[in-house]
Amino acid sequence: MTASVARQQRRPNAAPIYLDYQSTTPVDKRVLAEMLPWFTEKFGNPHSATHAYGREAEAAVEAARAEVASLIGAEPREIVFTSGATESNNLAIKGAARFHRAQGRDHIVTVATEHKCVLESARAMAREGCKVTVLPVNAKGFVDLADLCAAIDERTAIVSVMAANNEIGVLQPLAEIGALCRSRGVLFHSDAAQAVGKVPVDVEAMQIDLLSISGHKIYGPKGVGALYVRRRPRARLEPLFDGGGQERTLRSGTLPTPLCVGLGVAARLAREEMAAEAARLLALRWRFLSGLKARLPELQLNGDAERRLPGNLNLSFPGVPALALMEACPSLALSTGSACTATEIEPSYVLRALGLPEALAGATLRLGLGRYTTETEVDFAIDTLASAARRLARGDRMTAASAPPT
DSSP, X not given: OOHHHHHHHTOTXXXXXXXXXXXXXXXXXXXXXXXGGGGTTSXXXXXXXXXXXXXXHHHHHHHHHHHHHHHHTOOGGGEEEESSHHHHHHHHHHHHHHHHHTTTOOEEEEEXXXXXXHHHXXXXXXXXXXXXXXEOBOTTSOBOHHHHHHHOOTTEEEEEOOSBXXXXXXXXXXXXXXXXXXXXXXXXXXXXXXXXTTSOOXXXXXXXXXXXXXXXXXXXXXXXXXXXXXTTTTOOOOOSSOSSOTTTTTSXXXXXXXXXXXXHHHHHHHHHHHHHHHHHHHHHHHHHHHHHHHHOTTOEEOSOSSSBOXXXXXXXXXXXXXXXXXXXOTTEEOBOOOEEXXXXXXXXXXXXXXXXXXXXXXXXXXXXXXXXXOHXXXXXXXXXXXXXXXXXXXXXXXXXXXXXXX
């Protein structure tokens, strides 16, 4: 890309190029088109089966349930709609722990790089008296199967290991973990919010008992998700709250028909387009990484280079603070993966678990490519990031924020 082209693309009124697809995705226009009628003329309560409006909504919800099930190789009746992956993770971990605690199984095993809602759910159960084991990962982000095997004992109720990490994109060996858990007679839960719809996930082949899904990670609406709950052998859970007994008594409350429909359409599109989209994103990822490495040889990729989400890059820019780099690139929408507090920025706990020094963890960006990312955008981002990083490395922060890429 020439400097003149880059300057043209950086016109003042242009929206930043979106490179944060692990955070959220836009609703696909095809998804929105199928959702819209269910907000207005098709407004029935899906639990009011005594009249046509309710039955119409019920049929739409069940069709969506079947689409979600098909995406992960499940039966439709094994899909429980929720408000999103956070609720699904809470229901899986707390529900399983509370149910099995009465049988003397009060042990939870999870991993240090899990999403906060998994780790906090486990900590909440620890406050209720459960034992919690948090396993480390190696430098590439993988849990050691020998460590996992050693951690499981006769009191273990559930093992929770995420399918794809939300920061470093690493894909854990779900089939091996599932086989281990099944052989030891413990439930296997996976937070698959980042993986479902992007890489193949099959709950039967992988022997997964509980699996969490989020609508807004797969170009569906925010505010809806699902929990897969195996029926044979049955995964037993205690509900989080009481109500009318909807969703197999596991998740009471009136279902939001438009959101369920949107999740179903998003699941169908993901299933139909997954292979081609993964190949496209892999090519873009390679273009992005090789282009940046050519300009910034000191650049470091965090997490395994191959066993990761097709559209994920987690990159450290040695000597360049991540927040300063983002400020110097207002034409790009990026994230750091850092946890923010009111008074300080702490390096990501995921990166610390990989063993990155604090200075390097604080110089790290997460780049998420997605359905609407183009080659032109990638090339522009390479120029923008490389130019800003080199200026910042020289200590020239003032000009980094204003100068166009070269």
